[in-house]
Amino acid sequence: MNLGDIAYARSGDKGANANVGVAVRRAAYYPALLRFLSAQRVKEYFADVCDGPVDRYEMPNIYAVNFVLHEVLDGGATRSLRLDPQGKTLCDSLMALALDPSTEEAIASLAETDNVSASPGSVPGSDGR
Amino acid sequence: MKEAVRIGCGQGFWGDDIEAPARLVATGSLDYLVMDFLAEITMSILQKQKARNPESGYARDILPVLRQVAPLVAEHGTKILTNAGGVNAQQCGRDIQALLSEIGLADRLTVAVVTGDDLMPQLEQLRQSETLENIDTGAAFDQVASRVVSANAYIGAAPLVESLKAGADIVICGRSTDTALTLAPLMHEFGWHPDDWDRLAAGIVAGHLIECSAQVTGGNHQADWQSINNLDEVGYPIVEVESSGEFVITKPEGSGGRVSIATVTEQVLYEIGDPRHVLTPDVTVDFTSFTLHDDGTDRVRVSGARGTPPPPTLKASISYRDGYMTSLLWPYAWPDALAKADAATSKIEAKVKSLNLKLDATRADVVGVNAIHGARAATVTYDPPEVVLRYAARSQSRDAIERLSKEMAPMLFGPPGQAGFIAGGRGRVSEIISYWPALIRPGHVHTRVELISRANPNSSSAR
Numbered sequence: 001m002n003l004g005d006i007a008y009a010r011s012g013d014k015g016a017n018a019n020v021g022v023a024v025r026r027a028a029y030y031p032a033l034l035r036f037l038s039a040q041r042v043k044e045y046f047a048d049v050c051d052g053p054v055d056r057y058e059m060p061n062i063y064a065v066n067f068v069l070h071e072v073l074d075g076g077a078t079r080s081l082r083l084d085p086q087g088k089t090l091c092d093s094l095m096a097l098a099l100d101p102s103t104e105e106a107i108a109s110l111a112e113t114d115n116v117s118a119s120p121g122s123v124p125g126s127d128g129r
Numbered sequence: 130m131k132e133a134v135r136i137g138c139g140q141g142f143w144g145d146d147i148e149a150p151a152r153l154v155a156t157g158s159l160d161y162l163v164m165d166f167l168a169e170i171t172m173s174i175l176q177k178q179k180a181r182n183p184e185s186g187y188a189r190d191i192l193p194v195l196r197q198v199a200p201l202v203a204e205h206g207t208k209i210l211t212n213a214g215g216v217n218a219q220q221c222g223r224d225i226q227a228l229l230s231e232i233g234l235a236d237r238l239t240v241a242v243v244t245g246d247d248l249m250p251q252l253e254q255l256r257q258s259e260t261l262e263n264i265d266t267g268a269a270f271d272q273v274a275s276r277v278v279s280a281n282a283y284i285g286a287a288p289l290v291e292s293l294k295a296g297a298d299i300v301i302c303g304r305s306t307d308t309a310l311t312l313a314p315l316m317h318e319f320g321w322h323p324d325d326w327d328r329l330a331a332g333i334v335a336g337h338l339i340e341c342s343a344q345v346t347g348g349n350h351q352a353d354w355q356s357i358n359n360l361d362e363v364g365y366p367i368v369e370v371e372s373s374g375e376f377v378i379t380k381p382e383g384s385g386g387r388v389s390i391a392t393v394t395e396q397v398l399y400e401i402g403d404p405r406h407v408l409t410p411d412v413t414v415d416f417t418s419f420t421l422h423d424d425g426t427d428r429v430r431v432s433g434a435r436g437t438p439p440p441p442t443l444k445a446s447i448s449y450r451d452g453y454m455t456s457l458l459w460p461y462a463w464p465d466a467l468a469k470a471d472a473a474t475s476k477i478e479a480k481v482k483s484l485n486l487k488l489d490a491t492r493a494d495v496v497g498v499n500a501i502h503g504a505r506a507a508t509v510t511y512d513p514p515e516v517v518l519r520y521a522a523r524s525q526s527r528d529a530i531e532r533l534s535k536e537m538a539p540m541l542f543g544p545p546g547q548a549g550f551i552a553g554g555r556g557r558v559s560e561i562i563s564y565w566p567a568l569i570r571p572g573h574v575h576t577r578v579e580l581i582s583r584a585n586p587n588s589s590s591a592r
Contacts, residue, residue, distance in 0.1 A: 062420075066404050
């Protein structure tokens with residue numbers, strides 16, 4: 001399982017930094033996301049492109065966690081040589097992060113309890129679509 | 130007092146769908162239409178234009194937009210707020226007045242122009258009393274002072290509210306915060322005081338959600354994009370805000386796209402740092418304070434927003450010349466497309482070396498393989514049908530970048546299978562304008578509201 005199976009995200013630029021905001025697809029997954037997705041894990045995942053620290057902020061009101069990745073955009077939107085100078089696809093990169101076994105177990109048992117599949121598209125609060 | 134004020138966003142950035150404002154006004158029953166034409170770098174582009182021609186320096190796309198929209202807004206009583214004024218809001222206002230005359234609306238719509246955000250005229254003075262150090266890097270302003278192209282303060286809602294109070298139907302400003310365009314109508318309609326922190330916070334959240342237009346109504350929707358319909362006619366966003374600050378975000382009935390908790394959550398998360406302290410000139414907003422609830426199909430209710438006083442300083446957006454860049458693109462066909470791209474990379478790197486080009490940074494990516502995810506991309510174990518090699522470079526030397534740009538065509542005699550040139554046979558050389566964020570005390574900024582065109586109260590329109 002990857003992060004994208006239990007969450008979705010959007011990213012964007014802030015100068016030479018970028019933020020990636022990650023929200024869970026079902027509210028019940030939130031505690032597992034908080035345990036799994038630490039600043040260190042995100043920093044390690046992007047270590048080859050993120051030259052600065054990673055800040056982490058919890059947003060329980062929307063079942064999300066916001067990360068600020070410092071110095072990840074090769075100088076920022078107008079200087080950057082990246083194909084994606086504004087970091088709009090950092091959120092897509094992060095969705096490929098593999099979950100660890102204990103998180104996978106936690107998610108699997110939640111799915112069993114709910115009797116609902118943990119597949120993408122089951123977004124919390126969505127109107128049945 | 131209205132029960133709810135309906136504000137729609139018709140443009141999220143310069144380059145957005147030029148017909149979206151007209152669609153939104155025609156179908157949205159709006160009280161207010163806001164339009165954002167300014168990205169960070171736009172100010173520098175506009176300053177350069179104004180230096181060449183004193184009657185330019187604003188986002189000229191506002192004119193064809195208004196030609197379409199002005200008759201609709203005159204009919205519906207919708208008011209417009211936009212930052213299309215750029216660095217020449219006064220000329221923008223005059224040209225709009227001329228347009229309104231041409232289409233017979235000059236006596237029905239009042240145009241106001243807000244100025245004072247432009248810091249260029251007082252930059253030397255400013256340096257006497259402000260460090261203007263880069264708030265992201267701590268670097269000293271001396272490093273860039275001789276290369277500054279534009280300098281603007283992010284002004285807040287106050288002069289926009291003043292414009293509306295003075296009877297403006299169309300408010301043109303330069304660099305305000307995008308969210309102020311939405312907050313100002315709410316303060317005006319509901320009489321919110323400048324220290325009504327929670328209500329102002331709600332107005333800022335509403336502005337944040339709609340300021341990127343269709344990015345909240347199903348565009349760029351990572352969570353569930355495949356199930357979204359009719360993005361070619363995506364509905365642009367509307368907030369229905371109550372005097373308490375509580376609001377619903379929605380879009381025109383029957384339009385494409387979707388408003389859901391997921392689409393709204395994605396936009397909440399867009400371009401924010403510390404969510405508990407989202408700073409604006411008018412209020413500091415806690416983005417962890419509000420909640421989202423389904424309110425029906427394509428309707429999400431946002432409530433509980435909390436705010437605290439704004440920071441004691443204003444953000445200034447300064448831009449400066451920072452060299453040149455180019456990127457060269459070569460598509461390669463199977464077989465051995467990857468090996469060809471590698472060989473072409475070696476060839477261009479060797480050429481750069483033998484020409485002794487002074488490049489500050491270079492980068493080679495293989496589009497279709499690793500240009501986006503880099504080290505995170507899955508290893509390609511098959512032989513792709515095609516790839517595109519992208520080689521990009523930047524330098525303080527324009528000559529170096531110009532010379533490099535001429536290496537696109539000669540690569541034809543590199544590896545075989547090069548399928549023509551994407552975007553011409555020579556790399557485009559572009560000047561890099563970089564962004565220098567600084568802080569200044571608000572006392573340096575004196576905004577001014579000027580009514581350029583006045584509706585005639587005796588005209589026979591039903592307003």
